[in-house]
Amino acid sequence: MDNMFKPRIIAFCCNWCSYAGADLAGVSRFQYPPNARIIRVMCSGRVEPRFVFRAFEKGADGVIVTGCHIGDCHYISGNKKAEERMKLVRYLIGILGLEEDRFRLEWISASEGQKFAHVMTAFINKIKELGPNPMFGKIEEGTECQQ
Amino acid sequence: MSTEQEQPRIGVSVCHCGTNIGGFLDVPAVAEYVKTLPYVIYSEHNLYTCADDGLTSIKNAIKEHDLNRIIVASCTPRTHAPLFQYTCESAGLNPYLFEFVNIREQCSWVHMKEKEEATLKAKDLIRMGVARANLLEPQTEKRVDVISKALVIGGGVAGMSASLSLADQGFQIYLIEKEEELGGMVRKYYKLTPSNIDALEFIDNMVNKIKIRENIKIYKSSIVKDVRGYIGNFKVTIEGKSNENLEVGTIILATGAQEFKPNGFYEYGQDERIVTTIELENKMRIKELDGVINVIMIQCVGSREERIPYCSRICCMTAIKNAIYLKKEFDISVNILHNEIRVYGDYYEALYRKAQEIGVHFNKFGENDKPKVLKENGTLNVEIFNEGLGRIEKYPADLIVVSTPMVNISDAESLSKMLKVPLGQDRFFFEAHVKLRPLDFATDGIFLCGAAHAPATIPEVITQGYGAASRAAIPLASGYVQVEAITSHVEEAKCRGCGRCVEVCEYKALELAELENGRRVSRTNEVLCKGCGTCVATCCNGAISMMHYTSEQINAMIDAALSEKVGGGIVG
């Protein structure tokens, strides 16, 4: 494995729990590798499968979706919808020829700054292990979820 | 929605935040880089963008450069977005044309030893922000009327204080108490310092004040069964002697706490001579202390340990108060075994001194060397390594009082879910901001006071009750709340009327409507819509869009994140 490989990670964080958890990681100065680019959405339930596919298509080496713990969703059950949907995403990226571990769904609360840092570190390390996105440039434009 | 968008003219302000950002990444280089991005007309960097000069600078830039989008790259939108949005608005720019990029909490503070990488990441994040800003559209906020009534959950000292103040500010209050009587935890106490008033008399005085308020309706032996709606318009179902549906504008959570039962600690539960603080209070009330000559109080039983790591704040003061009553009223000798005496402020420090003066004994054990209770021929002894004397000491006891921490009530979890308010790691309810919003929840319209937040003394709890009453009165007094413009919108031409969005919406904000030509389409009720976007992600036809978080905007951010190799980079 190439030691110089610097994975590019897209992270979707829900506004109420996991984005706040990411903020708390900062406030608490918990350090983690600088590879993730966070996109704030109101709810993990907002994350469309096509966002994930688009990220892989454009060259992301890993995609992580984070939300409130099951039961804590600010919008009652958006995270449950996300969970169902993301199971399918994981399955589909396998069909596309990507390792399923390049995608992850995690629940992180607003008080779990430490967990946010841990999850990011572990995910980035996993992607480093897996190496660069092998499908970069090979996924056909327009691959979308037809549920 | 505007179809013809004017050409974006973006201004970016990058904040040093003193050295909080500037010390860990190269802010001037970031600001310089930003100028190379499409549609960026203006870029600057400030020591503190949030200071008056930073804000003035943004306003001036909007005017001088005719900017129609503003990006601030600084801390977190969770605390600072309103300030910058307000600044944009005061310079004539729609606040929804503002984009926030977080380069402190999510960049400089988490990559403190990687200046180069942190700088690259900040550039990436701002590039993503610019990509989104290009696609932002102005939005208008709606006003929603507020029902000028409030619900207070919990009829202890906190809830009663909150109810009294809200009522006297002129609002109708519903006060729900799950027990048969108002008063909560304080009912279980004997006497209260500093006035030495009987706890029941103290409660009765409060209850009497509540009773004469015509605008407080009390529901005893009742619980909240269901809460729906949002700030200004909560629909609450209560279950009790009668089931009722209430409509209120704001809610105060004042459900209190309970004493941790020290099962498994010493021989509590097996030997009657080992009691908790509240059990002692009761013994004093019913004068059941015959034959007791020596009382030993053991502090921090169950707290400041692995399972309950926190200090329960009030136990030292409660122990000292009780020691003084035992000594003065019952002529009982008291020995308080502690790791350290955590009285604070002026009054309690003086009380500690008074206890010492009248002969209450204080002996210190080690932090990780808790007292042992020994039973010898039926006699109870407590053994500690006395740190003050530097030797093992053994004290006889007729009664051992274990000071255990306050813990949250057992239905905290279900309340947390019902109200959609979080619990912290200590399992107490978790406020919106530890320092500056101690009485608010992140969820609008719901407030917090009393021991449900953390252990606190009676005057502290009363102060919190009044404080929460102030916070909860604000929407009631103004009569309206501004509802955010972030809602879903169905494009009828694309909708095939499958109804999947209607199924997933928890707020019943979507419904199917029949067009004149008989075609069924879905429509959003914007007041009910909370803007989660689950419907958008569910729609297979791409017929639903989320205002301010459109798929196009998110796609643009993804593309921008991965468009250049300046950031995380790829194979090296």
Added chain:
Amino acid sequence: MHGSALVLGGGVAGIQSSLDLANKGIKVYLVEKEPSIGGVMALLDKTFPTNDCSICILAPKMNECFAHSNIEVMTYSELTSLEGEAPNFQVTILKKARFIDEKKCTGCGDCTQKCPTKVPNKYNMNLDERKAIYLPFPQSVPRIMTIDKELCLKFTKDKCGNCSKVCKAKAIDYEQKDEEIVLQVGAVVVASGFEIYKPIEMFEYGYGKYPNVRTAIEYERLICASGPTEGNLLVEPNGEHPSQIGFIQCVGSRDFRRKNPYCSSVCCMYATKEAMLAREHYEDIEAYIFYTDLRAVGKNFQQYVDRAKKDYDIKYIRARPGQIVENPDTNKLTIWYDDLINPNVQSLEVDMVVLCTALMPSTTANRIGEILGIELDDNGFFRAKDLLGDPVSSTRDGIFIAGYCAGPKDIPESVTQASGASARASEVIAQAGG
């Protein structure tokens, strides 16, 4: 609601009180004696137990206050009289001349650059200098200059006049006079804050004599990025950063013989925070905290202290040091102490000592008490009407108390009491038909 209220003091408590009242529709006059609102919180670097940057979280509230259509922020102003009874008080405010036309000044700072007179900078605890025409600190609200009349050459020697020459906005007005403003208010919230004890009389610690002995509030400015050393801790004689720092608790508090008998309530935690900050700035620093009882009683405080011990390796020593002795050649300091856990006299040599000094009632509290006709307690804090049952009411109807002026407390407790006082003040105003 309608009606009006007076809030005395523009620290975090006064700011919160004002915002709560104003957001209910009540007109608020926020009176602050300094040229900027913000109070002591504006001086702090970080806040415990989250290590949130203090000014970062306060500045938005300061700005919100100033921008609020229902709040009139009156800085550099003092209360001089109160007449009548609740809910019909008549108050007189003395608005001191700052010799600047507030409507014209943009706060650009050109005048400050050209001012030749340097004076000790109060905001930085006199550790550096400012000019005679000045903004107290970078985030000052309002962003309006003030001329220090006692030191400005124009007033002392009728010379200079540089500021007037360079001011493009023509905002300098040497002729400006103090102004008396009479207001009608329904209720009053007193949030006049506190004073920080200067341990000059405690000779045994050598404050003012040994250069490397600092008070905690001085340390707060030194470690702050916007402070006089831009966040660098420097010690004599070489201007290097210290290798060992000792923090001494209860300096001037819990002191029954000489100073204040009460516990200041916040020092254990701010010392823990300050020690953590030292470790964050310089990994190799050793930090020692000398304490008597560690009062980590607030929400998440114990966990914060546990983290300081475990993750930051901060050493807590249970002792009240008796004396500090300086080696005049190296400026190093030897702390002599009687260890309460292993009882014998010991010593520790450090490069820097931080004295965690008591917080005391503001020097203006007595006068405010006299003007308002409200009582003070034995320690000089405003007395609550009923310490158990009504902790936010003063001894006079319609006048409420909030923050440290009503007894020791931390920031969230001050904010809480500020909201509480607002609630009670709103009651008075609502019942008067407001």
